Amino acid sequence: MVNPIPTSVKRLWEKWNIRTIILFSLTMQAFLILASPLRKRTGNKFVMFLIWSGYLLADWAANFGVGHISSNQGNGNGKNNYLLAFWAPFLLLHLGGPDTITAFALEDNELWLRHLLGLIAQVCATLYVFIQTVPGNNIWIPTVLLFLAGITKYAERTRALYLASLSSFRESMLTEPDPGPNYAKLMEEYSSKKDARLPTIIHMTAEPRKEFKLSNSVKKNDKEMDQIEVVDHAYQYYKIFKGLIVDIILSFLERNQSRELFSKLSAEDALRIIEVELNFLYEALYTKVIVVHSKWGHLFRFLSFGSTAAGLGVFISVDKDGFESVDVILTYILLGGAIALDAIAMFMVFFSDWTVIGLDAKSKKSNSIWIRPLRKFLEWKNPKWSKVVPSKSSSDDGSSQGGLLSLLKRCFCCLCKSKKVEKINPLKDYMVLSTPWLFRRWSQSVSASNLVTYCLHNLPKPIHEVDNIYQVHLWFRKALQLSGRGWDKIIEKLGAKDFLDEINHVTHRKLNLKLWRYIFNEMESKLSDAEDEEILSHICSARGEYVLKERVWEGDVSKLIPYVTDDEVTYDESLLLWHIATELCYNSQSVEESLKPNDDREFSKILSEYMIYLLVFQPTMMSAVAGIGQIRYRDTCAEAKKFFTRMELGPGDEKKACSSIMNVNTEVKPVTVKGDRSKSVLFDACILAKQLNEISEEKWKIMSAVWVEMLCYAASHCRPETHAQQVSKGGELITFVWLLMAHFGLVDQFQINEGHARAKLIVGK
Template sequence: MSILSSTTKFYDKWNVRGFVLFSLFLQTILILFAPFRKRTRCGFVIFSIWIAYLVADWAANFAVGLISNSQKDIRQNRALPNYDHNAAEHAADHADILAFWAPFLLLHLGGPDTITAFALEDNALWLRHLVGLISQVSAAFLVFNQSFPRNRLWMPTVLLFAAGIIKYVERTCALFLANLDKFRKSKLKKADPGPNYAKIMEEYASKKEAKLPARIELIREPNKESKIARYAAVDEGPLDDVKVVRHAYHFFNIFNGLIVDLIFSFHERDESRMFFNKRTPDDAFKVIAVELNFIYELLYTKVLVVHSKPGYFVRFVSWCVVVASLSIFYTIEKRGFGKVDVGITYSLLFGAIALDTIALLMLAFSDWTVASIPQNSPICLEAINRCFLSLLRHYLKLKRINWWKKKPSCWDRARQVLLRRWSESLNQYNLIHYCLKERPKKKRGPFDRSCRILIDLFEKCGFLKDFYDNFYYVSSKPFEEKLWEFIFFQIKKKSDLADEPETAKSIRSARGGWVLQNTEWTIIESSSRKLMHYIVDVDFDQSLILWHIATDLCYHTKDNQSDTTDNQSDEDTSNRREFCKILSDYMLYLLIMQPTMMSAVAGIGEIRFRDTCAEAKEFFDRKELPKGPKEEIKKVACEMILEVNTDVEPVAVKGDRSKSVMFDACILAKELRNLETKKRWGLMSEMWVELLSYAASHCRANTHAAQLSKGGQLITFVWLLMAHFGIGEQFQINEGQARAKLIVDK
């Protein structure tokens, strides 16, 4: 009982102090570490930020309630008849400092600049935050009012009230502006009724009645094409960091409507196509990365509110108000205030100033500040380029590492996280590897049985099984420049053919058939028909799983004897072989582990995957697989699959009850192995880029936007690259191409 009473006494004494400092600690965590969620897909980092984001508001709200209750207790004690006068004075001073702490919690509820929303859905709750603003300001004002008529800290408290209200209003406005419904409305252009048809026809009819030779012509808008050409011709050489940011901001202002499914004019398409056709893959990647960073900050931070003239002014005023509060508190006589309370108050004041200073520095050295400097200010641009971007890149220069050749040091990893704009990695998920690990073991020890029981329990709780699979079976590979160059040139080659909207639409809708029909890899007609069957005659999810398994079977088994050693040693063929493997595992990861990204095209992909895994486990259970490294086991397993007689199609033997495609993929792999090595991997690599492009263009735009706060995905880069090359259905408006004019011939 004594332990419980002492614990209660300790809590009653330190609860307000503890929660106020805890709230400050959470704000520090959020402002420093929230930007890392766009740079990593590490589950621990994202989960930690999510917990801090949720607990931060709760801690601040709870602390305000504790302060209010503490002041209520002080008033009740004052009313007691035998209450000590000295104790009353001390309690009054304590009430004053508690009232001074309340506006700090308003500052904390306003949140840091680096995170206003954890997910897109949080932006839709802006109205709830508006109600919270009113209620919390009222609660804080009530706490402040209870300290009157005697309050020695009323002046710094009033100043902090102003700063806290500013912060909370900033957050509410940021959520409102980033709400997708509001954003969509803000992006809609002024209604265009077009030429006055009725007036022109009246004039035309009157001219005809007067028997004058009248006609109506559409006159092209002058200089439109020349403006597009001039912009595309700007900075034709390599782009430095400032130019990358400037061009990214230009296209961000045009294409940010993609996230709310708006359509664009053909002039905007032509401008983007002409610019990106003149860029190297590396420069194009940098521009797209910065453009996606702009979109991320638009949706998840206070950037729209802060990066404006009113925002700059209000932020400066807020910082000055906090400094003024610190100065006034420093000059006030501290007699009567507890030393601990004074120390906590200084911590809150210096903490608020430090957080605002960090926010100001982030504001000054952000991409938005670089982009907002006028192009005709070369001195400013050069200063930023040399003093910030180039200097930072010089001392923290990040070179892409061949991770399989050189293990990166801790400093390399730190530089990578600090400088990159997305995770720069591709998650990998492999069906055969999963089935080999999950297959039943004939000889089970106590540990194996315990693991099996645990996995069975996870399967009954679906989210736990997903977490387990993601942790245990999903690996990660660094994103290589060679892979991006290959994807870039494949999409660029198709964009050269996409001059007409119909052609662009057919390219966008292709999921492998375009490669087979228009490929440079000449194959015999019978093989082409057989391969086409696994593309056009099956659903997308079925095609993806088929080609994934076939890629694995070809990758892990020896080539046919007819292949030449020259082809096998060819560097381009070797690269394409690796591209196939990486994209194959990445696409299966999206289909199974990121179903929301593939929901528009996934069909019954999860059912096919589960049935295929069940058949694979059953097959491996009947075979004797050797012990050894996992790659060797996988190689033997693939050879065993290819040894199965597939003269009769599986559907003729099993029927169509099971959706497994295990041995259909085996037939496809055998057909692919009949091709020469160079043709096989050349064809398959282009096939995988087309499958990736199809999935990217059919993924919902808000899903792409949601992934930006989780480390980003390669499929999102491909989606935006396709839009910039004019491949898709977003371009449907002939804006300003022509205007009608009535002409009377003489």
């Protein structure tokens, strides 16, 4: 019988398996501590896959290593067994994981009890390995020291997971129970005074309110807020608004204080505060920061680092006769790696927003040698805006990808991730977020998808006429002699359709300063109306009708209202209608009109494509409001492809496609002809586009205002935990909008009026 694995390979594996696994485990720790912060800075799928793989493999390697050490104990010479026992605590240390990642997804925090049981099991396994070497083990002291460090690290991780679980997160938001005044005792005294015929009244004495000292320190001016002040404000509001994640109802007092501060801020400063606030949320939910930044955390971190350093010192001094030289070298690598990882972790702890929170007021104002590096680091992390002037030679449809080279860049280098050319007027410069990549707190980009472009790119066209990443698909199809339908079936069977669609058809733009200011100003303009609770409720539930009804427009907008109200269309239907209508209006404009700068036109275009991206590629964020959005989108795409095929259109023919749709006679409503079996809204959107074109003067102002309201509606109706999940995936503009709405009090989670009075019994003479 032929042995499939040669004996030499088996012997090599038996000799090197433990050494290989333990080195691999150390490598995974180094990779995670450096790479895991990248996931809040990018939504790149390949980067996410690498971090997810490292997260799973790190735990597997450590568990596998402890098991192998336990099973191999007693084999070979006794001296070598002592080193095996010394290596086991290192794997326990690795199971504790780096400070920069405790959970990959929000659901991992709910498994804290499993990690607690894992801690107990691994401690027992490590003790079992160690006890087998006693007596006679001359390196038992460094083994015990590393064992203490390993328990500390693993306990830190388990504690961090517990604190970040939603039940614990909710518990941390609850205040001490307040039974109120002693009603029974007060009424006894009241009755006794009344019985004594003494004039007695119950008087309510007002108590001083708990106000934020920070709110009064901000004045409306053009000067940029100091970065330390930004961190202070962000932390104060993080402590309040993190309750939104677990559906804690906040008080009107908290709403008013937040609204007072943000009404004094510029749009840029508001973005800076929200950015830091979401960073606090990310670190609290996905890292060890809550455990580390505490008195006990500092003590245990000192204990862990001190134990590792002492273990290295003791190991250097012990007699190593009888140890294999390669194992001694490996042990030094493990000790040096553990100390290096702890040093990196302490560096990250110091240069952290949480360190600023721990400083007293005097230290924050000083410019000492300890504060200067921290202040400088915060300046590097401060959002930077830079001017961009698009080239006149930019692709009109924004789809230039650079073929196979772009695909390789997308897959293997997130730093060079391909960005499709932005569809911005080439004659107009604009400011975008451009913070250095390593210092970003989020991806700073706005994703986009386009239904018309998507449908055209799935139609056949000669390869030499296609200048984008779609070439790769066509090459594969030609090599395999597959039709488009056959290729699509293979992709669907492999479960890769959504993944490839996102690579091929999602563009990424840097956040435009003018767009952010516009969103900020649109919300701020509703503050005066929001003082009335009934109007506030209407604002929170509006998805376009509020701006259409409450603002004065030059044209007749009454025909547009049925396209944004609940009685007429669902939200997902409204979103698709306005997206296609925006695209039709955008591509059917004259050359003179397209060359004329128009911010509202560009805002409408960006928000329209962003909302479709959320509907199609981020369905969990839209699940509360999307309804049958996925079905409606697919049916609309099917009708569009059928129409484009009949018109012999393909990739790059966006303007022709939109012009062809607009030329269709729509005197009779589509539902009258087709019935309601198909959920397509292609030609209903054509009717809307024609009605918008009739309002030639202000159509883009109307459309941009409607799109902001649609974005706000989706943001406020997205489940809060979904926003929390998104901060670990590069972040989304919709999450920033949601938190900005909360700060302006434009959400319905402010319902409790806090009492600020106590009853006092007053007896007259």
